[in-house]
Amino acid sequence: MAPRNAFLILLSLTLACGSKDGDELDPAGDEDGDGLNNGDEEAMGTDPRDSDSDGDGFEDGAEVADGTNPTYEFSHTYEGGYDVGFCASPPTATGPTSPNGMDYEGTTYEWNSYQNGDVPENFAWLDQHGETVNLYSFCDKHVVIAISAGWCGPCRTAAATLQSVQDSYWGQDVQFVEVIMQNDDGQVPDQAFLQSWASDYGFTNIPVLKPTGEEQVTIEDYVNAEIRPWDLDGYIPSFYHLDASVTIISADEGIHDPQAFLN
Secondary structure, three states: OOOHHHHHHHHHHHHHHOOHHHOOOOOOOOOOOOOOOHHHHHHHOOOOOOOOOOOOOOOHHHHHHHOOOOOOOOOOOOOOOOOOOOOOOOOOOOOOOEEEEEEEOOEEEEEEEOOOOOOOOOOEEEOOOOOEEEHHHHOOOEEEEEEEOOOOHHHHHHHHHHHHHHHHHOOOOEEEEEEEOOOOOOOOOOHHHHHHHHHHOOOOOOOEEEOOOOOOOOHHHHHHOOOHHHOOOOOOOEEEEEOOOOOEEEEOOOOOOHHHHOO
8 A cells, every 4th residue: 555645746737737628738749649749639620639530540730741631541651652631520411313224024113313413322341452441531522433344455555545644634632543343253252352343454653443343243242342332334444524513413424534524
């Protein structure tokens, strides 16, 4: 047991200092050890007592150094060096609003697809580097999404041009994204296939993503697949252009180059 006088000294120090939650922090200090001083954190809206204010796994100081936004959970660097942006808050999704469907063996199957004016729901899909990439990481950028498959010849022809187009718009807030829905055999692609696609077409800063979900064995699997809303007509490649608010401004209109949509 500690001596009584030591306890009294500790009690007096506690009363003098107050609880941590009630403390006024020294503006020049760094309470959470993230490399940013408390005054700067309060000015930018981050939490000086939490080294990762937005909970995205990246410390506030590192995000500021990288040029990403420590108050927006989807804004952080990726190994692939993508052109990440941020919005004041995540977009308000409308979801897909265009009725779509197909007849199969006497049964009509229906779903909704994305069309012009829709704000897609965020996706979180694996890329060729093994990282999970969020669509909303590109908020405040113009995004071009190419939907492709390994067995699709026209998709491969289009893929061969994407890096050169991306290069021509780099630094102009344009990010291309390749989504591979199936590999050469019609199966869900694995990471090795994504890596081979990126290598084959010289992608240096374009994510190659695979939608989540199991193999599409039954018609129900096909209809309910996470990629299905990104399908207006059943043909690929499909190109979707999204503006800075993550609103679709060109849904599967066959346009590869975003020039017509840039201000």
